[in-house]
Amino acid sequence: MTRSVIFGYCANPETLEGIAWLSCFLTTGKHMSFYVSFGTVLLLLAITAPTALLFGFGGASAARSRIAPLSWFGRGYIAVVRGVPDIAFFLFFVIALDQGFEWLRHQALCPDWDEPIRQGNDFVVCAAAKLPLSTADQWVHEVYGFFLAVLTFAIVFGAFAANVLFGAMRAVPHAQLETAAAYGMTPRQTFWRVLVPQMWVYALPGLSNLWMVLIKATPLLFLLGVEDIVFWARELGGSKTARFTDYPHGDWRMWYFLGLLVFYLAFTRVSEIVLDRLMKRLTRGQATAGGEAQRKAAA
Amino acid sequence: MKNLLIGTAALAMMAGAAFAETTVRLGTEGAYPPYNFLNDAGEVDGFERELGDELCKRAEVTCEWVTNDWDSIIPNLVSSNYDAIIAGMSITAERAEVVDFSQNYTPPSPSAYAAMSDDADLKGGIIAAQTGTIQANHVVDTGATLLEFPTPDETIAAVKSGEADAVIADKDYLIPEVEAAAELKFVGEDVPLGGGIGMAFRKSDPELRGKFDAAIASMKEDGTLNEMIIKWLGEESPRF
Incomplete structure (x- = not known):
């Protein structure tokens, strides 16, 4: 017998009705996992967005570098990752990434290993090189899976962000950079003091699009073995027979997915409001149509 | 140290x-x-x-x-x-x-078909099965149209909603589902599949x-x- 962790009267759910039944049903351990998974998704977004932006900034800076190999690297990263379908990337890349890490650790930790690492279909490294160790607690495995997810999302969305930032850097009026050079600034100073502060206003519309797409892409988490809100909605909503649960019900997936719909819509709406404000702030004092309009309104 | x-x-x-x-x-x-x-x-x-x-x-x-x-x-x-x-x-x-x-x-335990009515067309109709299962392979072999789902639960839901004519799965899985749902029943003969x-x-x-x-x-x-x-x-x- 599994009972609610909150309400004492949930010991015999078959005797309950209406609100009491619902209050017990909605507080089962399984539902708690569902609620926690909302936190997982928000945490993923909170970590992935800045990381992807960092990757994007690195990619864009590399792409416009005057050092040829660095520029090739940046352009290659943008082109390859943007070209590969997301789902292929998520299915293939994560396993490759995980095996890559384990291979590196294997080389470092088990130099005496004499068996091949690839045995037919199997990928076998020594026990000490496993990531995480097979002795580790389940939460370590979950955190590691989450970390791989963040990294994969950051690489994918970083490429798109790199393209947006690359374009934004080119959109900054060239006269600004020439003026900076005329004042005797080095290319580095010009980049950091003139180019970067002005590029955001050009980048924001593209980045805000990316943010919206990123929010909607979080269900891909389940492909990576992280139990996200869509997984739990499907699991909880599926019909349950009385033999396997204290709370039998029919196919309720519609209601759970309706809940997700509301969550995603509310979340994107809040994002829109915040991004609008950010846009107003970034436009201030800029040599753009928006900045001009602000100046006129103030005068 | x-x-x-x-x-x-x-x-x-x-x-x-x-x-x-x-x-x-x-x-x-x-x-x-x-x-x-x-x-x-x-x-x-x-x-x-x-x-x-x-x-x-x-x-x-x-x-x-x-x-x-x-x-x-x-x-x-x-x-x-x-x-x-x-x-x-x-x-x-x-x-x-x-x-x-x-x-x-x-x-080796039998697989079975479950449907809403006795005259469901098992050989030429639309049969739901879970992706990558022996039952899904079997549907292809019989010549019926296979409708695949990632989870077993969705295969049952597809029959209830009329999207598929019947579902095929391990009989042990279907028994509690058929018992719980008045509109579902076993149809056709059991199929021995797998080892x-x-x-x-x-x-x-x-x-x-x-x-x-x-x-x-x-x-x-x-x-x-x-x-x-x-x-x-x-x-x-x-x-x-």
């Missing part, structure tokens, strides 16, 4: 290696009652949970349960994300090319497979496996 650090690191690694041999991660789907499902507390439960725990006790290993999507359950085994699959997986020649199976822990259900291991891991194989054999011998089959799969399910 440095020596002390190296000493502790070496000790930790040795301890890790010693434990590594006794902690086995079991991968399951968690969506296929009565074999495996998540109970109200969100934990893995069912026939295979009880069986797996008993097997681990007999094999003298500590086990950890992991849930994984059915679609990627074999790729994640061969890339060592867990050490064994115990997920209602029928032993087939096709799968045996990629993984090694233990001996079966259920005898029973077994645990799957990496081909490079014969030692672990041997341990569990011996444990399954001992449970067959003393009758405890039959008791579990009766408890979870019902009196009608074939026994050893």
Whole structure:
């Protein structure tokens, strides 16, 4: 017998009705996992967005570098990752990434290993090189899976962000950079003091699009073995027979997915409001149509 | 100080290696009652949970349960994300090319069709089955139109909503579903498919497979496996 962790009267759910039944049903351990998974998704977004932006900034800076190999690297990263379908990337890349890490650790930790690492279909490294160790607690495995997810999302969305930032850097009026050079600034100073502060206003519309797409892409988490809100909605909503649960019900997936719909819509709406404000702030004092309009309104 | 650090690191690694041999991660789907499902507390439960725990006790290993999507359950085994699959997986020649199976822990048991009406067209209609199952292969062989779903639960929902004419799955899975839903009934004849259900291991891991194989054999011998089959799969399910 599994009972609610909150309400004492949930010991015999078959005797309950209406609100009491619902209050017990909605507080089962399984539902708690569902609620926690909302936190997982928000945490993923909170970590992935800045990381992807960092990757994007690195990619864009590399792409416009005057050092040829660095520029090739940046352009290659943008082109390859943007070209590969997301789902292929998520299915293939994560396993490759995980095996890559384990291979590196294997080389470092088990130099005496004499068996091949690839045995037919199997990928076998020594026990000490496993990531995480097979002795580790389940939460370590979950955190590691989450970390791989963040990294994969950051690489994918970083490429798109790199393209947006690359374009934004080119959109900054060239006269600004020439003026900076005329004042005797080095290319580095010009980049950091003139180019970067002005590029955001050009980048924001593209980045805000990316943010919206990123929010909607979080269900891909389940492909990576992280139990996200869509997984739990499907699991909880599926019909349950009385033999396997204290709370039998029919196919309720519609209601759970309706809940997700509301969550995603509310979340994107809040994002829109915040991004609008950010846009107003970034436009201030800029040599753009928006900045001009602000100046006129103030005068 | 440095020596002390190296000493502790070496000790930790040795301890890790010693434990590594006794902690086995079991991968399951968690969506296929009565074999495996998540109970109200969100934990893995069912026939295979009880069986797996008993097997681990007999094999003298500590086990950890992991849930994984059915679609990627074999790729994640061969890339060592867990050490064994115990997920209602029928032993087939096709799968045996990629993984090694233990001996079966259920005898070859029938698959069955369930539908809303007796005159459902099983040979030419639309039949729902879970992706990558022996039942899905069977539907293709019969010439009916296969409608695949990632989870077993969705195959049932497809029949109830009229999207599919019938669903085919392991009979043991369908029995509780048909009992619970008045509009569903078994149609046509049972189909014997597969060589029973077994645990799957990496081909490079014969030692672990041997341990569990011996444990399954001992449970067959003393009758405890039959008791579990009766408890979870019902009196009608074939026994050893």
